[in-house]
Amino acid sequence: MGKVVDRSPELVERILKHYEMMDKGEWIRPNFSNDMQILYMRDRQTFSFLLFPELLEIGYQVGRLIGEKFIAPYLTGKTLPEIMESNLHFAGDHNYAHQEIVVAREDYAVYRNYECADCYGMPNIGMKICCYEAGTAAGCFEIPLGKHVVVTETKCCANGDDYCEFEVKVVE
Ligand SMILES: [Zn+2]
Incomplete structure (x- = not known):
């Protein structure tokens, strides 16, 4: 998938x-600030996943690309715990x-997202829907590590949990 995006370098740039x-606090559009209410995003993605659950895997792969292209360049550290620590502030900043990092070892980690923009406040729809987040994490961790990383959402507010939890596995 990375190669497809590399055919549109101007999009990545x-x-x-x-x-x-x-x-820098500059507006992308001339007349509207960068703040937009999150229901636009939520409505679209949640109903997309509800109607077409197969999109969860596609969302994960899209997230991987986003993590690789737009988050990984900002991360520092060489080990998984160091890389995760350098990534920790982005979720809150944006x-x-x-x-919160719960477990961080060289080849395995667990982290939680509280008040997730994708799912906090949702009823239990029996789905873990934060595939973009899981994919983004995988993509941004695997570039500095130079190893394949699989991130699985194990708890989600849309699945009856109070927060989202993700398991990170480094695959040799
Ligand atoms: Zn979630």
Whole structure:
């Protein structure tokens, strides 16, 4: 999938520029701030997953690409615990969630997202829907590690839990 995106380098560059603008507090659009209510995103993705559960895997792969292209360049550290520590502030900085690392070893980790933008406050719909988050984490961890990483959401607010929890496994 990375190769498909590499055919549109201008898209990757433009989105990186937008992230830079956001970090500087500049507006991407001339007449609207970068703040937008989260229900646009939530409605679309939640009903997409409810109607077509097979999109969860696609969302995970899309997330991997986002993590690889837009998060990994900002991370530091060589080991999984170091890399996760350097990533910890992004979720909060971008109003996505409050993130907490529960376990961090060289080849295995667990982290939680509280008040997740994707699912907090949802009723139990029997689905763990934060596939973009799981994929993004996998993508941004595997680039600096140089190893394949699989991230699985094991708890989710849309599945009756109070927070989202993710298991990170480094695959040799
Ligand atoms: Zn979730």
